Amino acid sequence: MTPAVQVEQWARAMDATTETTEPKQKVIDRHSGTVRITHWVNVICLLVLLMSGLQIFNAHPALYLGSKSNFDNPVMAMRPMRHGNDVYGVTKIFDWHINTTGVFGLAKTADGGYQIRGFPWSVTLPGHRDLSMGRRWHFFFAWVFVINGLIYLIWSIASGHLRCDLAPAVRELKHIGASIWEHIRLRFPEGEEAKHYNVLQKLAYLIVALVLLPLMLATGLAMSPGMDSGYPFLLDIFGGRQSARTIHFVTASAIVLFFVVHIVMVLISGVWNNLRSMITGRYVIKFPEARS
């Protein structure tokens, strides 16, 4: 008997075993190629957009409401403030003043000194102060983000991904309380249920893909004096250019919050299985022991 025939026989024997008994686990194709590719392109885009966006923000680290900047009363600002002989970095949010020396307003530099700037060098692109390069990075990756996002959205609608995988059923929405409770106890769906997104995932992904990311684009365009002349409603829907800039910042913060929660969920619900499913598509589903 040749080794190849031997291996063939073992494989058949193993197949026979798995057919007769309840499988303990099963490998499925979880994410389509389009989802996987657009996901990782989006990761790179959002990282570059965030860091270059903070570089742009640092050029004038203050936010306002309305059409124009009321320099005396920003709704948020990061700036140095003198108190006696000392200088502090102060972050103002509405009427609260928070001492953020070393991080915001008066940031630590790479060599341990202090520098007057909004966000520190470690989170901006480029690391040193360079508004023009920040803008170049930002607008190039904004285009990649828009094209990638359009591919994802058109494909999601055409393929039924949006309707079948992402839109939550009424039944699911009714049991959202139970799903939240299970997440709080860090219990994640197993078996058949794990083949699909759960209701909280569906809502989170829908809010990000259909609300937060399009809102980033729309508020970004509302800051463009060129686009504003052709499409003045951009100014009206957000309450003026400076409000649009503030909403752009707050929405970016919400996306960072989603990112943190997303990473935590990936880590605690099986990091390698999750990562593999977003790279090769393959995802292992475990069936509970008690199931028969």
Next chain:
Amino acid sequence: MSKGSRLDRRGFIAKGLAIAGASMLGGCDSELSDQPWVRRILDSAETLTRLSQRALVPPTALAREYSEADISKDFKANGSTNIDDDNYRALAANGFADWKLKVDGLVGQPLELTLAELRVMPSRTQITRHDCVEGWSCIGKWTGVQLKALLDKAELKSSARYIVFYCADDLAETGDDDGKYYESVGLIDAFHPQTILAYDMNGAALPIAHGAPLRLRVERQLGYKMAKYVMRIEAVDKLAAIRGGQGGFWEDRGYEWYAGI
């Protein structure tokens, strides 16, 4: 699919992600930003943005005009706010009565106009929002002569493609022309009804901090396009031969020539 090829594919993807990750770290360190090929790729977005906005926005679409009540009490003066130059000081001391605006280059009829001559030409007044590249906005009322009227008067030649504005302020403080502010616009913006050379701001003569005696308003672009202390206007067919060759003071220092966003 054999096991070997799947591992290869995984290896390939892992390598790709590693390169992307390393590029990010490199970017933080600014080394990536200094690579000419990176600059070329990133800069290509400007062309895409310009062509898209030109396609999406009608050439005559007007920037929003605001009401008197919207005018900023504290309109921030950016860039040069005064000029430390004997020639300019002498002009200012005399209320710019001896100042003359030159219009030359690819024109049939070069002009030299005094402030008084500009003031008797038909004027346009507009209350508009000034968006600085840094992110802030101020609203001001501007009165001046439409650039189109000046170009018509000077009989702009059909070979002209750009209008260049030469300014009195030595923003880079080099002491020669290389450090002086200049700007340029294409013909779409040059002929736009809201593109004016303003001599009045908020109902009074343009203050020195805001570019007296004359500043450009290009309302559909960012603040750095709106040259202050304009001394001379030249019509040209290309920008490459002028100073840094990028069409403006900030453009020569890395900023976009098309500043519509």
